[in-house]
Amino acid sequence: MFLKTLHNIKVYIKISVLISALFLILAGCSNDDTNYITVKGKVIREANGEGVPNQKLTLRMKKINGTGYWSYTTEIDSKEVITDSNGNFNVAMNSDSNISVSVSKQNDDDYTGIELTNFNPANDIVLKVNKFMKFKIFVNNTSPFDANDYIYISFFSGNNQSVRTKIENFGIANIFYPQDDLPGGGSFEGHDETAWRGVNVNSIVYYNVPENATDTKIFWTKRKNGIETNGFTSDIPYQIDQINEYHFDY
Numbered sequence: 001m002f003l004k005t006l007h008n009i010k011v012y013i014k015i016s017v018l019i020s021a022l023f024l025i026l027a028g029c030s031n032d033d034t035n036y037i038t039v040k041g042k043v044i045r046e047a048n049g050e051g052v053p054n055q056k057l058t059l060r061m062k063k064i065n066g067t068g069y070w071s072y073t074t075e076i077d078s079k080e081v082i083t084d085s086n087g088n089f090n091v092a093m094n095s096d097s098n099i100s101v102s103v104s105k106q107n108d109d110d111y112t113g114i115e116l117t118n119f120n121p122a123n124d125i126v127l128k129v130n131k132f133m134k135f136k137i138f139v140n141n142t143s144p145f146d147a148n149d150y151i152y153i154s155f156f157s158g159n160n161q162s163v164r165t166k167i168e169n170f171g172i173a174n175i176f177y178p179q180d181d182l183p184g185g186g187s188f189e190g191h192d193e194t195a196w197r198g199v200n201v202n203s204i205v206y207y208n209v210p211e212n213a214t215d216t217k218i219f220w221t222k223r224k225n226g227i228e229t230n231g232f233t234s235d236i237p238y239q240i241d242q243i244n245e246y247h248f249d250y
Contacts, residue, residue, distance in 0.1 A: 039101050040090035041125030043083050045111075047211055051087020052129060056080065057105050059091060061121070064098040073100075095121070103127060107163060112210050132163070132208035134243045135236065137218065141171075142249050144199030150223040151250055152195035155207045156232060158214030162207050167192060171202035211240060222250050 039059060043052045061077040077094035093101070103125050104115035111129045118125050141149055155162040167174055175197065179190040194205050209216060216238060221230040238244040 035095055036092045037095035037121055038090055039093050039103075039121050039125070040088070041103065041127065042089070043087045043105065043127045043129060046128040046130050051083070051085075052111060053083055053085045053087055055083040055087070055105055055111065055129075056108075057083065057089060057103055057127075059093065060102045060104075061093045061095070062100050062102070063096050064100065093121075101125075105129065107208075109165070109208070130160075130210040130212050131240065133211055133213070133216075133238050133240055135207040135209060135216070135238070136243050136245045137205045137207065138245065138247045138249075139194075139196070139201055139203045139205065140247065140249045141196075141199060141201035141224075144201075145225045147198050148223065148226070149199055149201070150195070150197050150221075151201060152193070152221045153205065153248060154194060154219050155209060156215050156217045156219045157209050160210045160213040162209040162213070164194065164205065164207055166206040167194065168204040168206075169202070170204075171200035172196055172198045174203065218246070218248055220248065220250070224250060 039061075043055045043057070044050060045052055057080065059079045059081065060075055062073040063076050065072050065074060076096060076099070079091045079093055081089045081091050083089050099121060100117055100119045101121040102115060102117045105111075105113050105127060107113040109132070111131055114127050114129055116125060116127055135155065137153065137155070139151065139153060141151065155164070173196075175193045175195045177188075177191055177193060180188040182188070196203065216236045218233045218236070219230070220233070222228070233246075233248070236244065236246045
């Protein structure tokens with residue numbers, strides 16, 4: 001009788017442990033369901049509304065604490081996703097009360113970047129991007145005069161910012177400004193300028209220009225034979241799906 005009673009106690013303890021573990025698992029699942037929200041949306045090409053695949057996005061979920069002047073935000077989750085073949089994305093993120101989600105996409109070699117903040121993360125988020133047009137600008141000094149010859153160019157695309165992606169020099173190098181330390185601390189980073197001083201200028205400058213650009217011109221400032229001039233070229237013809245070449249000879 002004693003052994004039978006001991007056996008029943010052991011069985012009871014095992015059943016109790018199993019029930020407790022099952023209860024904890026169910027409770028954990030319930031908490032996950034209430035503490036997560038699915039954030040979804042789409043990246044589209046603004047020109048035609050088509051979904052844009054394979055776009056890397058960074059999502060940040062933030063909680064708004066306090067109100068008015070004393071309010072502040074804390075990040076409660078962040079995720080990275082890639083859009084599918086139709087430009088769609090969705091991801092489960094931590095949720096809470098008083099939240100917002102920001103979705104950002106950086107410029108890549110094909111499409112512009114964008115960042116949006118949605119104060120109702122349950123609503124779909126639509127990010128509109130523009131495809132980049134490619135320009136290859138040849139800069140060449142013809143019949144050079146002397147070492148005081150100077151040329152500076154930049155791409156003018158109206159209110160839509162172009163992106164310089166590369167400079168190739170087959171003659172003298174373009175002007176480079178090294179890092180400049182400020183007296184009170186900090187510094188200006190070193191940077192290349194699309195400018196050349198001297199007679200042997202034979203270079204190529206590459207630009208990415210958003211397809212919604214209102215202009216496709218080159219602005220220039222030059223000095224040759226002691227005469228300084230500046231101005232704009234006419235709009236450069238282009239095809240959206242090819243590299244568009246233009247020769248700037250001065």
